[in-house]
Amino acid sequence: MFSDNIIQIEFRRISDSRPDKPQIVTELLVDYFSHETFEIMCTLNDVTHLNTLIWLILWQSDGTLQINLQNEDPSKTESYRKPTFYSNVNRWAAAGCFDNLTRNSRNSTLGVSRPVSSFTCTDARMYKCTVYYITSGMVDKLRYTQKRLKVRVTPSIITKQIFDASGDVETIISELTNTTTIIHVGQKLRLQCTANIGSFNSSVKIVWMKSSLDNSIQLVPFTSGNQIVGEPKAFGSCEFEKTDSLLYDVSVEDALRTSGNRFHFQCYVHIMSINWKTPEQHRPNFSFVVQLTGILVFIGDFCALVILGSVGIFLKRKFSNQRFSKADEKSEQTSPRPDETNTTFPLSRVIETSTEIDCPIYENYM
Incomplete structure (x- = not known):
């Protein structure tokens, strides 16, 4: 077989938002989060001397994929003028069509497609397109071309x-x-x-x-x-x-x-x-x-947390800006009065109180 310009392979990436505008690419960058589709297509190119298209075949040179479209035997209805897989393959869908509008069917295409997210790096393979046709001089011709698909996979999980x-x-x-x-x-x-x-x-x-x-x-x-x-x-x-x-x-x-x-x-x-x-x-x-682990120190109308590194007993004390309400004796001993500022502890972030709040008190014990 000889290779010439009559047939070519195209790698196409198709967006769901623009299915009529496929992007021709030289390699596939796999994105597991993508909703796009990837196509591998055999297309007829230089067809000025093509008279009758007999068949098109797309296949992997080192894999099991093989798909055919033929215009030679109408009795083979499964492949007559429509794409048909030669063997059972998973994930691939047939693409392409037979051109009924021109006498020599020179705009026929054949291909396969899959979601971009379904590809892995092992799908980097050699793909071949083969065409069998009759020229305007009534000479049978068999031509092919091939192209390797490069695949890079972006991160997933x-x-x-x-x-x-x-x-x-x-x-x-x-x-x-x-x-x-x-x-x-x-x-x-x-x-x-x-x-x-x-x-x-x-x-x-x-x-x-x-x-x-x-x-x-x-x-x-x-x-x-x-x-x-x-x-x-x-x-x-x-x-x-x-x-x-x-x-x-x-x-x-x-x-x-x-x-x-x-x-x-x-x-x-x-x-x-x-x-x-x-x-x-x-x-x-x-x-x-x-x-948090520690105690609260009261300073005027403020309360501050002091970290002591041990878990204390959680007590609850309610106070306002005007005065403190009565609390149990243990709570009185634990927290200084507003006018008795305790400077023996390093103060952490100071929180300004508003009208009335609930402030936790931790009594430290070793």
Whole structure:
């Protein structure tokens, strides 16, 4: 067989929003979150001397895919002027049509299609188109062309785990993406993200984000000297995985966030070479409720939290700006009066009280 310009192979990426405007590409960049379709098409090109189209065949030179369209034998109804698979194949759908509008059917096409998200890196194969036709001089011709499909896969799933790293031996706290983890001030955490990074083993990094103190909606980049960056590791035949960790000490500031500004981290994958980032709806969030440990010190019309490192007895005391209501004897001994400012404790963040609030009191004991 000889190759010439009468037939060509096109790789097409088709968006759901613009199905009439396929994008001709030289390789397939697989996005597992995509809703687009990918086509491999045999199209007739230089057909000025084509008189009668006999058949078209698209096939993989190193695979099982083979599809045919023929205009030679009407008794073979399954393939007569319509695409038909030679063998059973999964996931592929037939594409193309027989041109009934021109006498020589020179605008006929033949191809296959699949959702972009269904491809893997093992689909990088050689595809061939073969055409059999009769020329205007009534000479039979058999021609073919071939093209290798290059496939690169972008990252897919990210899993997260939370470890308590306060002691000599780490213990796992949580590994569920949509749960809120209870932690306490002074606790050391190791946050771990494990990401499938597709077929990219370089120019890949896991980015960490933290909820802003000023705006709960805003996430800001977070870096520290306590990050553990892992190396890509191969799994399967052509995909990689990467695991990064972040060590973090839970602070009083984390506990004193308002209910509208929760404390959480986020991680996602960034491939710098193609500027690809994990879509926001698929980024794992590390959500926390931070528990306080300590006592409250009253200073005039203010109350302040003092961390002492041991769990106390929770008592409740109600007061206003004008005066304190009566409380039990133990509570009187624990909290100074407004005019008796206690300066023996380092003050943490001071919270101004309004008309009347409930303020927890912790009595410390060793």
